[in-house]
Amino acid sequence: MSAATPLLRLRDITMDYAVRVLHQVSVDVKAGTIHALLGANGAGKSTLCRIISGLTQPTGGSMMFDGVEYAPRTKSEAEAAGIQIVQQELNLIPTLTVAENVMFGRTPHRLGFVNRHEQRQQARRALDRFGLKDIPVDQPVGELGIGQQQMIEIASALDRECRLLILDEPTAALSGGETERLFHWLEQLREQGTAIIYISHRLEEVVRLADEITVLCDGRHVTTKSAKDVTTDQMVDLMTNSTEATSPVREFQSHRTDRVVMKVNGMTREPVVRDVSFTVHAGERFGIAGLVGSGRTELLRLLFGADVAEQGNLQLNGEPRKFRFRHPWQAVKHGLAMVTEDRKETGLLLAQSIRMNSTLVSLKQRFQRLGWINRSGERTESEELRRRLDTRCNHIEQPVGTLSGGNQQKVAVGKWLVEEADVYLFDEPTRGIDVAARRRIHALIEELAAAGKAIVIVSSDLEELYETCDTIGVMSAGRMVGVNRRDDWSTEIIMRQSFAGYGSSTEGAA
Amino acid sequence: MKTVQRLLLLATLAMGTVLGCAPGENGGNATGSGAADSGKPRIALIMKSLANDFFSAMAKGAEEHQAAHAGEYELIVNGIKDERDLSRQVALVEEMIAAGVDAIVIAPADSKALVPALRRAQKAGIVVINIDNRLDQEVLEQEGVSIPFVGPDNKAGAKKVGDYLATKLEAGAAVAVLEGIRTSFNGTQRRLGFEEAMKAADINIVASQSAQWEMSQANTVAASMLSEHPEIKAILAANDNMALGAVAAVQSAGLDHPVLVVGFDNIPAVREAMKEGKVLATADQHGDKLAVYGIEYALKLIEDSEAEVEDRETPVDLITAEDLGE
Amino acid sequence: MSNPPKTSRRSALLASVIPYAGMLGVLLLLIVIFSLSSRNFLSASTVTSVLNQIPDLTVIAVGMTLVLIIGGIDLSVGSLLALSSSIMGVVMIDQGLPLAAAIPASLFVGSLCGLVNGLISVKARIPSFIVTLGMLEMARGFAYLATDSQTKYIGSKVEWIGTAIPGLAISPAFLVAIGVVIAGQILLTRTVFGRYAVAIGTNAEAVRMSGINAAPYSIAIFTISGLLCGVAGVMQTSRLSSADPNAAVGLELAAIAACVIGGTSLMGGRGSVIHTFFGVLIIAVLQTGLAHVGATDPIKRIITGGVIVIAVLLDALRQRKRNSRAQ
Secondary structure (H helix, E strand, C coil): CCCCCCCEEEEEEEEECCCEEEEEEEEEECCCCEEEEECCCCCCHHHHHHHHCCCCCCCEEEEEECCEECCCCCHHHHHHHCEEEECCCCCCCCCCEHHHHHCCCCCCEECCEECHHHHHHHHHHHHHHCCCCCCCCCCEHHHCCHHHHHHHHHHHHHCCCCCEEEEECCCCCCCHHHHHHHHHHHHHHHHCCCEEEEECCCHHHHHHHCCEEEEEECCEEEEEEEHHHCCHHHHHHHHCCHHHHHCCCCCCCCCCCCCEEEEEEEEEECCCEEEEEEEEECCCEEEEEECCCCCHHHHHHHHHCCCCCCEEEEEECCCCCEECCCCHHHHHHCCEEEECCCHHHHHCCCCCEHHHHHCCCCHHHHCEECCEECHHHHHHHHHHHHHHHCCCCCCCCCEHHHCCHHHHHHHHHHCCCCCCCCEEEEECCCCCCCHHHHHHHHHHHHHHHHCCCEEEEECCCHHHHHHHCCEEEEEECCEEEEEEECCCCCHHHHHHHHHHCCHHHCCCCC | CHHHHHHHHHHHHHHHHHHCCCCCCCCCCEECHHHCCCCCCEEEEEEEECCCHHHHHHHHHHHHHHHHCCCCCEEEEEEECCCCCHHHHHHHHHHHHHHCCCEEEECCCCCCCCHHHHHHHHHCCCEEEEECCCCCHHHHHHHCCCCCEEEECHHHHHHHHHHHHHHCCCCCCEEEEEECCCCCHHHHHHHHHHHHHHHHCCCEEEEEEECCCCHHHHHHHHHHHHHHCCCEEEEEECCHHHHHHHHHHHHHHCCCCCCEEECCCCCHHHHHHHHCCCCCEEEECCHHHHHHHHHHHHHHHHHCCCCCCCCEEECCEEEEHHHHCC | CCCCCHHHHHHHHHHHHHHHHHHHHHHHHHHHHHHHHCCCCCCHHHHHHHHHHCHHHHHHHHHHHHHHHCCCCCCCHHHHHHHHHHHHHHHHHHCCCCHHHHHHHHHHHHHHHHHHHHHHHHHCCCCHHHHHHHHHHHHHHHHHHHHCCCCEECCHHHHHHHCCCCCCCCCHHHHHHHHHHHHHHHHHHHEHHHHHHHHHHHCHHHHHHCCCCCHHHHHHHHHHHHHHHHHHHHHHHHHHCEECCCCCCCHHHHHHHHHHHCCCCCCCCCCCHHHHHHHHHHHHHHHHHHHHCCCCHHHHHHHHHHHHHHHHHHHHHHHHHHHHHHC
């Protein structure tokens, strides 16, 4: 199946920042294979990929690419050699059009003037190859959904000279149909002889796609195996500490009571959210499923007052008073909390410390007197939170931006735990984070449920909703088309409901 | 009424300069505009910064003169935002040409850069009179134009001030000079006048720096001069604002001997300081009349196109505390 | 500013001194250079003169630091200083009222203009750059209107504020400025207000989504900046014994330069009042030193500009190094 000599050889790659994050890692990647890179938070996957793609230089070790010494100092050097990377963070420029982004860095021009016609045509071709016929090339990227943006970024990378493709969590923002299209194309690339390094926390994807897997743990190479030889359980065992790995997935335990905490009546903001009503009880975990763009995030934003609803309201704790929040601070005042979808843009102060982020929400209620910050109280609480959530960091004064995604998410969630709310809204709480962090956050959500909180969870990951929820509401084209209790739901039902609002024109997905 | 006009003027100026309005859109307000089509000569007075006491007094003098002679001519007053805004002043000249005025009386912000624009004005048949800051003779010759200068001899004025100061100092004493902006003709003339007077009295100028005509800068520069040369007995400032800055510097330097300060322009604020004995002397070039002198000469030239065109000198007087009288 | 855990108290101490050390180094270097190249630079009178020159720039720069930290900018500070100063002049000379009335009037006018800046930029969501640019023009216009474009000589009634206290070598204005610096630093690092300011400048949307109503804080910061312009107006008026409507043209740039030399980010979220004070000192020493050696205006400008760029360059390099280490 694969050539005798590997396309990419890594030998003793070592990387030191403040601490050593990679310990003499050696891996071979063969042409025409999909090579999955697995590991928990901070295992060194991203760093390794950054080294391969020229974004960082290793402190030790060497690389061979296609039989020759390879030591890229910049991303463009790596690209010149035929190595493309699509990182987890999107690298698109929101104000530029789709075509400008796709052709970025290789803009067709004549005498220094952009050849717009050519630019649009080439971009169109690149997108069409990937079946993205519905994305208009003249639209600014910022106006598109995050899933579509991700697809554009991948299509753009694949449109370039590419012998080795690195994908870091490519499916995190994709809907089922989009994911399916991506897989189909990755399989095609493999047949054409391209090597693919694939990072994903969705182990089903790994099982389905990968030929080989390499597992990293704490910056060390654990093993490289043929994917056929490993089950998902074994994968989890390999990349987590053995103590965590052995603990089986816990049985679902409901904490739902009959006391209504939040009653949502006819929430509407055209055209994204239309007449949505539902109730959440104390201790209930209410999941919201639906395709990307079905209005789930927008619904949460309306509830939280981040956007203002045109119609509809919500009632809390069975009281007759009806709220339509105009600012998040009003929502927070009345006992709502929201963990946003995009932790970097709207959830965290990346440049600031863990401590400052942890106490941001509760500073005024808990850590001040007459405007003076109670610094020791603040520190104690932040430390406490760090222990409780098992946030991996050097110290709580570290900027949050330096943490790995999973640990960032723990901080983003943690800030709402200091001062307790009645209703917790989670938008994609575990997207793009590793298995251990994901388990930790799920456990936390359960703790909140056990404490009688009402919880709403929006997730594109059905497995996640199955594991964590009492009830799953399904949104489709802005409407809440179905609410399913634990005993009634099935993937088939939920998928059918998801597509219900779009009529027959929608193409099928997985 | 006056205040409203001033306000409008200031507002248009401020907006015009900051937003870079298209030329011709804000030609300023004509005072006495009710008689726009009466065939009276229209005279444009183009000033430096109207925010500066000296020039605002000059403009006020001109406006009063026009009010008293409303039957004889119309007056359009324009100024620039700060003294270094050359391009705006050039634009003002162009706008006045376009507006078809009969005469331009101008206090040029720069003695060289305004010449080409003024030559165009002359070509358009406009009488041009130079006041306040004398245009550079060489450039005038190069451009082949002659523009009469109506104004005071700054050098002679500065020398009068310097001579008076010298009578209060001993020979060999150390003094410092605060110059104006070095590219300005007046600044140079006043410095030369000071230097001449000091030389004649055998007094040493130990430091001479520009403070850009500004009070706060003069304060900083003078404070540094005094700490670098504590022996300084007097400071000669090329205008009164800088003199006031120097007075404050002397105050805070806390030297054990008095430091005399002289200025130039005789602005109201400096008269107060003179009454308190903090400024020794200044020169009055009758700023409020300078524009009037120019306007009168312009009217004469408009009336009698055969009249001989020549420079006219206007008086500069030494002002000391005694002159203020109680 | 930060307070790492006990693990290494010495390195923590070192870390908190290092940033200051850099600026102190620049300052010392300048002092050494000027001492060698002029006769009397290194003297008590120079120190006194520098310290008595800086209060107005210092308090304005403190306000500017706060505004920059929330990701805004205040271009109107120079004009507001001139307006406040003019109001003082009018109150004392034209109205004949005592200093006790003039100071509140000055502070009130400054705060009011700052409040207008804040209200418009925050409530109408217009970039503060634009709003304060408008205020820069308007306040200057009002200053001319108020004084009829005349410098007002006030004389000994205000001098004492800007004149060195006998035997102490520093003026009441300087003491106030130091007080403002300390208060500013405390406000920034120890209070909820300061914490929110930093948070707003780091990521305003995240602050909003954390359920914090940021608007009052932002408006308050612009108001504080205006108030400090009023304070600076009083200081400059007293230092020069005159109220000058032409005062402080271009002061906004000096204040921004001081902040930037001190490492305040123009993008918001990062800044320190103490560092800004060092920035002010560096600018003041430069100005005084260059006047001491008798540098011509072109040379002054070239050197001052160069020092600003170099200081910012050093800070940028330090930041980059820190970021790559944190990665």
